[in-house]
Structures are given as C-alpha cells and as structure tokens.
Amino acid sequence: MNEHVYVPPIKIQGIKTKLVPLIRECVCLEPGAVWREPFMGSGVVGFNIEPHLAVFSDINPHIINFYNYIKEGRITHCLVRDFLESEGRRLEDGDENFYYIVRDRFNSKHDPLDFLFLNRSCFNGMIRFNRNYEFNVPYGHKPLRFSKAYITKIVNQVAHIECLLEKHDWSFLCQPFEESIGAARESDFIYCDPPYIGRHVDYYDSWNEDTEVKLHSALTDSHAKYMVSTWHHNDYRANEYISRIWPECNVITKEHFYHVGAREKNRRPMVEALLTNYTVTGDNQLWRKCTQSSMDNALIP
Numbered sequence: 494m495n496e497h498v499y500v501p502p503i504k505i506q507g508i509k510t511k512l513v514p515l516i517r518e519c520v521c522l523e524p525g526a527v528w529r530e531p532f533m534g535s536g537v538v539g540f541n542i543e544p545h546l547a548v549f550s551d552i553n554p555h556i557i558n559f560y561n562y563i564k565e566g567r568i569t570h571c572l573v574r575d576f577l578e579s580e581g582r583r584l585e586d587g588d589e590n591f592y593y594i595v596r597d598r599f600n601s602k603h604d605p606l607d608f609l610f611l612n613r614s615c616f617n618g619m620i621r622f623n624r625n626y627e628f629n630v631p632y633g634h635k636p637l638r639f640s641k642a643y644i645t646k647i648v649n650q651v652a653h654i655e656c657l658l659e660k661h662d663w664s665f666l667c668q669p670f671e672e673s674i675g676a677a678r679e680s681d682f683i684y685c686d687p688p689y690i691g692r693h694v695d696y697y698d699s700w701n702e703d704t705e706v707k708l709h710s711a712l713t714d715s716h717a718k719y720m721v722s723t724w725h726h727n728d729y730r731a732n733e734y735i736s737r738i739w740p741e742c743n744v745i746t747k748e749h750f751y752h753v754g755a756r757e758k759n760r761r762p763m764v765e766a767l768l769t770n771y772t773v774t775g776d777n778q779l780w781r782k783c784t785q786s787s788m789d790n791a792l793i794p
C-alpha cells in the first residue's frame with residue numbers, strides 16, 4: 494500500500510488525510526475516466542489519487558476561489574511566502590488584534606490569501622461561517638504562529654499544487670453536489686465525502702437525512718461508479734443510515750482513534766466506512782469488508 498500522503502495548504506474539519514491510503518487502494522478509476530469530487534473540502538483525497546482528469550467542487554466559494562487563483566497564476570508559492578512573512582510579522586507585533594483585522598478584511602473583500610492566513614492561524618484550523626456567510630473562527634493563540642519553518646511548509650504545499658495543475662487537467666467549481674453529480678457521465682468516478690449527519694459545524698456544512706437521501710438518488714441516477722465516505726460506528730452508536738439509505742452498497746471499514754482531551758486513556762475508537770456501488774477486489778489487514786447485515790453487530794460491547 495502506498496502510504497505517502499501529500500497534505501494540502503487549506504485545512505478543514507473532517508479532513509481525510511488518514512484515510513487516503515485506504516481510499517487509494519479501493520477506488521476504481523478506468524483510464525480516461527473523470528474523477529468527480531463534489532465535496533472537495535481540503536482536496537486531500539483527489540490531490541493524492543492524482544487522476545489526470547478531474548472536477549473538484551464544493552459549495553464553499555472560498556475553497557474554490559483559492560484553487561482557481563492558483564490555477565490562474567494569481568497566487569503563486571512565491572507570493573504566498575511574501576504574504577505570510579509580512580502578515581506573520583504584523584501578527585507577531587499586533588497579536589490577536591491583527592488576526593481580527595485580517596478576519597474583518599477577509600469578510601469584506603474575500604481575498605484568498607487572507608483565507609489561507611486565517612485558516613492557518615485560527616483556532617484548530619477550522620473553517621466555519623455564520624449565517625451571514627462571515628468567517629467567525631477565533632484566533633488560535635499560538636506564539637510565533639508563522640515561524641520560518643511553518644511558512645516554508647505552507648509554501649511547499651502550494652508549490653506542490655502548482656506542479657499538479659501543470660501536469661493535469663483539473664477544474665474547480667463552486668456548486669451544490671446535485672449539479673456536479675448531475676453533470677457526471679457513466680464513465681466518471683465520483684468520490685463523495687459529505688458532512689456527517691448531525692455534526693453541523695457551519696453555514697456551508699449542514700447535512701440531514703433529506704440531503705443524504707438526495708445524494709443517494711443523484712449517485713444512483715448518474716450510473717457512474719461511486720464511493721461515499723461516512724462513519725460506521727463508535728463506542729455508543731452504529732450509523733443507522735448505512736442500511737437505511739445505502740442498502741445495496743458494499744461496505745469497507747477501518748478503525749481509527751481520536752482523543753477526547755490530552756490523556757492517552759481517553760483515546761476513543763471510531764470506525765470509518767467507505768460505501769461503494771462496485772466490488773472492491775483484493776484484501777488487506779488494514780481494512781475489513783462488511784456485509785450490510787453485520788451492521789447490527791457493529792457496536793463494540
């Protein structure tokens with residue numbers, strides 16, 4: 494399994510960095526097929542799969558703008574270095590006041606470089622907008638936020654995107670999933686990572702049973718091969734929507750751990766699932782094929 498994972502410059506809650514090796518193993522991309530990713534978020538999945546033809550889309554315009562600016566050469570890794578060095582110095586001098594100056598500036602002008610700055614200095618690298626579409630995440634309070642090493646890391650992440658865009662034919666569209674999936678052809682491959690139901694975090698990120706049902710219908714109508722990321726179970730509950738909304742899908746699961754607070758004993762297991770409308774071949778110790786009926790036994794006692 495190829496474990497190397499490239500991390501993109503924009504971070505988002507629910508980023509699938511840890512699942513990339515598994516997803517890479519399980520996708521079914523025929524030569525010449527278009528990769529469609531209607532919930533691109535950070536883009537970490539498609540950027541690592543590296544299809545030659547791809548349509549990345551998201552309902553959040555700031556994510557899409559950021560990548561279109563790079564594609565059009567309006568943001569380059571050199572510009573990013575200059576910008577983060579100068580704004581990083583101002584942050585050091587002005588501390589959190591300066592963070593809020595940039596946040597106000599972004600909320601009135603929507604400059605993608607300000608978006609990057611906020612994303613990389615806000616609390617927990619979150620993306621969250623209020624009902625007026627204003628970015629509202631508070632300051633992350635890390636001293637020397639934009640150190641030389643941190644800026645170089647971000648600059649390299651942007652330079653990597655520039656290389657990928659030179660090699661491949663990729664577009665970035667701001668649109669709801671219905672539009673993106675509605676434009677798919679049977680030969681396309683659609684990877685979906687919608688927000689998890691009930692974990693609403695921001696105005697661009699609401700999700701409920703209705704939208705999950707609409708996603709299922711749109712994918713079925715497309716006749717394309719698809720893969721959907723979702724959660725399978727944790728200590729307390731199993732994801733009942735898998736058997737209710739996706740009964741015909743194959744289910745692949747992988748356990749990962751997350752921390753509640755800093756203590757090692759508070760390490761909790763969460764099982765992630767990939768739902769596919771095709772059979773994934775091969776076998777691997779890192780994942781498990783489930784049957785839909787095994788959902789009933791999913792809860793760990």
Ligand SMILES: C[S@@+](CC[C@H](N)C(=O)[O-])C[C@H]1O[C@@H](n2cnc3c(N)ncnc32)[C@H](O)[C@@H]1O
Nearest residue numbers: 507508509532533534535551552553669670686
């Ligand atoms: C869980 S995140 C995707 C994370 C991504 N796979 C990653 O690894 O970074 C879900 C994304 O779906 C987008 N989104 C939410 N509702 C949407 C909709 N109705 N249509 C298109 N995108 C939507 C959000 O803006 C967010 O970027």
